[in-house]
Amino acid sequence: MSTLVETPEVQRKTVAVRSWKVPIGFGVFALLALVLFVGLGRQGTTTFRLSNAGDVIQLPPLLLPTYATGVAVTILLVVLTVIATLRAMRSQRIPLWMTVVFSVAFLIGFLTWAAAGETIPVPGLLLGTVALSSPIIFGALGGVISERVGVVNVAIEGQLLAGAFMAALVSSLTDSPILGLLAAMLAGVLVSFVLAAFSIKYLVDQVIVGVVLNVLVAGLTSFLYSVLLSPNAAELNSSTRFERINIPLLSEIPILGPVLFRQTPIVYLMYIAVFAVWWGLFHTKWGLRLRSVGEHPTAADTVGINVNSTRFWNVSLAGAIAGLGGAFYTVASLGSFNKEMTAGAGFIALAAVIFGRWDPIRATLAALLFGFATNLQGTLGVIGSPVPSEFMLMLPYVVTILAVAGFVGHVRGPAAAGKPYVKS
Template sequence: MSTVSPAASLSTMQLETAVTRSWKPPIGLGIFAAISILFVVFSRPGTTGFSFSTTADAIQLPVVRVDAPLAGSIAALLLVLLTAVSIYLSWSARRTPVWLIAIFAVIFMFGFLTWVAAGSSLDVLVTSLLVGAVGLSVPLIFGALGGVISERVGVVNVAIEGQLLAGAFVSALVASATGQPLLGLAAAMVAGVLVSFVLAAFSIKYFVDQVIVGVVLNVLVVGLTSFLFSTVLAPNASVLNSPPRFDRINIPLLSEIPILGPVLFRQTIIVYIMYIAVFLVWFALFKTRWGLRLRSVGEHPQAADTVGINVTGTRFWNVLLAGAIAGLGGAYFTLGSVGAFNKEMTAGAGFIALAAVIFGRWDPIRATLAALLFGFASNLQSALSIIGSPVPSEFMLMLPYLVTIFAVAGLVGRVRGPAAAGKPYVKS
């Protein structure tokens, strides 16, 4: 009988502890904590006002004014303390919790906005900032939900960008021709399904590399929609590219709640569908038999096949479902926010949605929160340009993409996606 010495056991335990440590979160938080110190070193005199009400609110909240140098100092101190906590957790081989990162983000944003708007005659319109963030996040959330379903079932969905763009184009065309935005919404789902059908056929049936198929589909949809826009929509814009947009629906009582009312309950029907979709995808994935089958196919298709699950069929139909959900996100561009279709109007939203899937650890709720973060970063550049930010405009244009890269590379830590994602299944 073999024995293991105490020294060898101790070495094994130390090795396991070292392997489970992840220094990405504390390093990422440390970078932002160091940036926050600049708010103190280069403090700007004056006060900053924060407005939490809109002119349409029944309940008007007072404007809160804070001393900019003092608020910046307190924010920097708190951020350094939270970074120290993250370092301690990583040293103890424990994961930095999401709530700590969320609190860190809120404090940093408070300090940053206080520094930017110090001495300005314009207040920081917090409610308007959040409303804009939700609006920009809607297509990202739909795309992320589609990505979660697709990758959970074992197919890497790089074609989210193409699904969003196809949904935007078809919804504008159908809604303009019929005058019915609901028909445009349904057509957008069909367009997303068609793009997903090509992805599923080549990657599942013919075993073509899923990433390559997704990239090619994105290029194909961009080229096709740009060509049809120039040759069909632009010459007949009044008939084929003037879609009616959904009106905002105020939910009684809920829409009058300060801050939350304007942000969440004065939205279009597409946003309310998004709320339902997030809950249904989460519930179905983790609380139903369908979700169990889907996740088993994405984790261990051989075992799923052994117990009688049709791996190919499960993957195929769920990839189509993912495309339909992403198509809804594309419809938001033309039926909920922008209006008329323009070339490449998604502007990389599909890739940011894919980053939200990874940052959200392939979980619908986490991916939704990640998409909201990226949407907030996108809206922040517009808000700061109105206030008169001292930050260069070129940097502000890069902000959403910098936040995306930093979140995925710096904060996501050690994660593992579905084990069989990206791997074709050949029935033995």
């Protein structure tokens, strides 16, 4: 009987794998920069206003010559593309900092080109980004938990909408935004309860259940709005909203202070939720059990984990978090409920989950990208930019498609997501 023993030569042998995804992506955006910033370059000076009138610390506006900045940015992008190509030819990994520098440089160049001769209010742009991203972030966190435990959550849209409706109704009746917040969480749990019951207990296709729930919640809330809220708007659809709370010292930090630390309690709760979900998933026994059920339920069952019970309760938790996102619309932002007011935010949250590779931090950053693009199209429209607003709304979806297609790295969800578990 012979035994195969690895020699030192075999042990040292490695397989070099070349990945051209990042260089190709860099090349596309570098070519776009060459066309826009140089070929279609604009003259003038772009002003970036870095402080608001009421800020304690006033930063002088940043003035950038439009054409010269575009040329400089294009050169930098081309250099980074060449470096990335050479590293790919040598089968070397492209460092993350290079991608970050490339992205920031392109964004600065694009903003400078698009707002030539105008002023971009940076604090206002970022503040609007946080506001538009908050419900998406809550929805994405719920999606991450649900899919990590093995249940595809297409019903995020319904959870957001149910949360918005219940928050408006309860807050109006009680004059308490806190009770509205709790009601929104309960509404999200109820929608998730139906999703969990049909997909886990009755083994119905999870995607179909999610789509049906979205249609059901949209129809039900629209009906109740027409027959209940609209005729009694003063009593039932005038939510008491959270007031903004300024965090001492932190709120005076230039640029970031007004954006992050002059917010309503629900936004501060969002900060806590992002950290708590990340820490819980990757640093606690709860997270280990949850991820094991989503990756290999049979192995989890073997070591004594109740797979279906774990899935059921964590899908309910995901619904509660998504319900908080719905409450943002009515007790933090608009103050009243309208038909289908979430406007597809749940589907954007689902895209953020995929784009963020089922990671809470990355999903949050993806949600911020959607919020930034949505707010930017409004800002550019106000200053009269030649960039069509439809292009800005399209951009994050294009990036998401590229991400799913693998141009920004391999995207693989939890192995058992969408697969019912039947104990043998």
